Amino acid sequence: MTPLPRAFYQRHPAVVAPDLLSKILVRQVDGITISGRIVETEAYCSEDPASHTFRGMTERNKAMFGEVGRAYIYFIHGLHYCMNATARLDTAAGGVLIRALEPLAGVEQMQRARGRSELRDLATGPAKLAQALSIDKSLYGADLTLEGPLFIAAPDIESIDPAGSIVIEATPRIGISLAKEVPWRFILKGNRYLSR
DNA sequence: TCTCAGATTAACT
């Protein structure tokens, strides 16, 4: 499992987001490895009215103004965490929201953390996957390019679907009130583990 | 398909 290099994230979020599909999000905690295939992402940048960074830097969003390839984690609606990978090029700030995972390793740990057994109920949404992987503010700013507690890796060559049936579709983003028409949500079309 | 509770962060008045 080799982490994606820093340069991967030194591109516009709308380029990084579709490229993150089929990559592996890895969480290592208490000697347990939890991982999942990324099947749904959304891009946000500082020129984007729907982004947390549109109105400038705050204590909460500062990660998206800093080094790329790090975790931006925020608390939403009073009880859920969501996770972004910071990414940008020629914008003041940017990030890619990881919205859904297909469970690979550590399924039992995910089931424990979520309190549910259904595979399709473990990480099929941004706050669900954060809960399944025990992601909270202690991982804010974690370096995703090093094999640490949280990183993103390219899949092993033998785990790539030989049929090559990967179809990426771009759609409008979910749960935002501005810039609703911008097609910056990217999904592996037909995957069973999308958030909807 | 809809509504609502849950209860932090930050923008806005």
Add this chain to the structure above:
DNA sequence: GTTAATCTGAGAC
């Protein structure tokens, strides 16, 4: 001080 937010789960219909 008020409101809306990159959301989920449960319950009404």
